Amino acid sequence: MLNFLSCRENGTLDPLALVRAEATRRTFSLELSKEQDVKRIHASGVNSLDLDPVEGRYLISGGADGVIAIYDTHNLSGTPSNTSEAVCTVGRSHRHVHKYSVETVRWYPHDTGLFTSSSMDKTLKVWDTNVLLPAEVFQFEGTVYSHAMSPVAKKHCLIAVATMTSIVTLCDLKSGSSTHILKGHRAAVKCARWSPRNPYLLATGSQDNKVLLWDVRSAKSSLMSLDQHNGELATSTAAVNTAHNGHVNGLCFTPEGLHLLSFGTDNRLRLWDTATGRNTLTTVPSRCSTCSVGPVYTGWWDTTTMCNVVSSTLTLRSCTVEGVTVISWCGYLIWAGGRIMKSPKNRKQSLARGAKLPRHIKTHGVVMRTEGASIVHCGGWQDPGTAQK
Numbered sequence: 001m002l003n004f005l006s007c008r009e010n011g012t013l014d015p016l017a018l019v020r021a022e023a024t025r026r027t028f029s030l031e032l033s034k035e036q037d038v039k040r041i042h043a044s045g046v047n048s049l050d051l052d053p054v055e056g057r058y059l060i061s062g063g064a065d066g067v068i069a070i071y072d073t074h075n076l077s078g079t080p081s082n083t084s085e086a087v088c089t090v091g092r093s094h095r096h097v098h099k100y101s102v103e104t105v106r107w108y109p110h111d112t113g114l115f116t117s118s119s120m121d122k123t124l125k126v127w128d129t130n131v132l133l134p135a136e137v138f139q140f141e142g143t144v145y146s147h148a149m150s151p152v153a154k155k156h157c158l159i160a161v162a163t164m165t166s167i168v169t170l171c172d173l174k175s176g177s178s179t180h181i182l183k184g185h186r187a188a189v190k191c192a193r194w195s196p197r198n199p200y201l202l203a204t205g206s207q208d209n210k211v212l213l214w215d216v217r218s219a220k221s222s223l224m225s226l227d228q229h230n231g232e233l234a235t236s237t238a239a240v241n242t243a244h245n246g247h248v249n250g251l252c253f254t255p256e257g258l259h260l261l262s263f264g265t266d267n268r269l270r271l272w273d274t275a276t277g278r279n280t281l282t283t284v285p286s287r288c289s290t291c292s293v294g295p296v297y298t299g300w301w302d303t304t305t306m307c308n309v310v311s312s313t314l315t316l317r318s319c320t321v322e323g324v325t326v327i328s329w330c331g332y333l334i335w336a337g338g339r340i341m342k343s344p345k346n347r348k349q350s351l352a353r354g355a356k357l358p359r360h361i362k363t364h365g366v367v368m369r370t371e372g373a374s375i376v377h378c379g380g381w382q383d384p385g386t387a388q389k
Helices: 002-010 015-027
Strands: 031-038 046-051 058-063 068-072 082-084 086-090 102-107 114-119 123-128 133-139 144-149 158-163 167-172 180-183 189-194 201-206 211-215 248-253 259-264 268-273 305-308 317-321 324-328 334-336 339-342 363-368 375-379
Touching (some): 102 144, 114 144, 189 248, 201 248, 201 259
Parallel strands (some): 046 102, 144 189, 305 324
Antiparallel strands (some): 031 317, 058 068, 114 123, 144 158, 317 324, 334 375, 363 375
């Protein structure tokens, strides 16, 4: 630590090197908290989490029971031991509750007074947090798998919606219209993510095994289709110009927006250069369970708080990384840099780093750590084995 500080003062070290080194050190000290927990609200699996980007305080969750809950994660009890309470819920008795499973919940990037939710009931709802009522409801022809809002947009308020159809719909919060559509995929669109660098750059992943990058200002087709072979001859015609050899279930931009991480049912994690669209062929752990055929449940991480999503139990848990709050659903483990960092306390077992894992564990999500220094994969692995490209 002192060496890092000295080198930074002398100008011989990248200012972010200290941040990355400290974040890595804290990551490897991750363990389940014995003092902080989160009150159980959902009656079935929890599908999505989002921590508000304004204060880093309020956590919103959406479950398979259609219920939405908002928790205050700050410890105001004055004692180390604390259970985060739900400050409000959209329960089954609520007039505007989703009829079926809530697939995605997202805070408005600039204000906690608004959040959005999408569901298997084919709707996207825009909620007024203060009165807990929907200000707008968008109806779609197919199941809504995912939606996303740009964290850096200043000139538009578009929500990208991925549905069971092959079309990506852009909903405008300013006008209330949803007439702008993006055509390019040939199967259901599973996920959509906006770039944290370019407010008009959108990435989408589909069951057609493709990842497409879009400039939403353009009336033309997608900017590019990411090719896992980088233009080289593929082993089969079906694999030409595809990002994965299976459905694309998860996407995540690195914080600086220069790279995109994709996850598919071919059990591969791939890192892409967003400027060129090339596969960087970065080696990451990839032999994960084939149980992850449905949409990947993703986590969320910033410089102070990480939220991990798994649905193996119905209980929310909190963890701390030397003072850094971590909130998760009793996940089986967390993997980063090729090492196991947390094993489930509820299973009363401890897995040493590098140990082989049970083959029945499911895979649930992908998280990118702040500054993009390393990849954190949340979920189960059949066999760590040898990492493949």
